[in-house]
Amino acid sequence: MLRPASPCKRASDDPRDQAIEAGEQPLSAQTIDLRPLAPAAKKIVLHSRVPYERAHDLLLQQLLDRKIALFCAVGVDCCAWEDAMDWTCIGPDGESRGFVVTTSHPEESLADAIAFAEAWTLDEPSGVEIIEV
DSSP states (O other): OOOOOOOSSGGGGGGHHHHTTTTTOHHHHHHOOOOOOOOOOOOOEEHHHHHHHHHHHHHHHHHTTTSSEEEEEETHHHHHHHHHHHHBOTTTOBBBBOOEEEEOOOOHHHHHHHHHHOOOOOOSOOOHHHHHO
């Protein structure tokens, strides 16, 4: 049975393959950073522009599932955001679902909260992720 001709170019028609055959370095190796991606940050600064609502529980649960180590809340209703993360760590049956150090930074700037998170030491290096809500 005959197969229909493919609309795709054959590898030998591709100028990139011809360059490789000629001993040139492939373009992708020249332009793409192939280092592994950095792991997700373990230190979070949540900058709230809105008050905490139960609708935000999914976000907090996702952060807990990521096994973050530090949660800093700053901005509107930051103390309620901190309390909500604390309650996220406790399941409905009172069992622990995880452990996160939580802080709130009322009447502080975003820069202050970031500086606090950067100064917090962990066993492994971690950057600070800022989440705007």
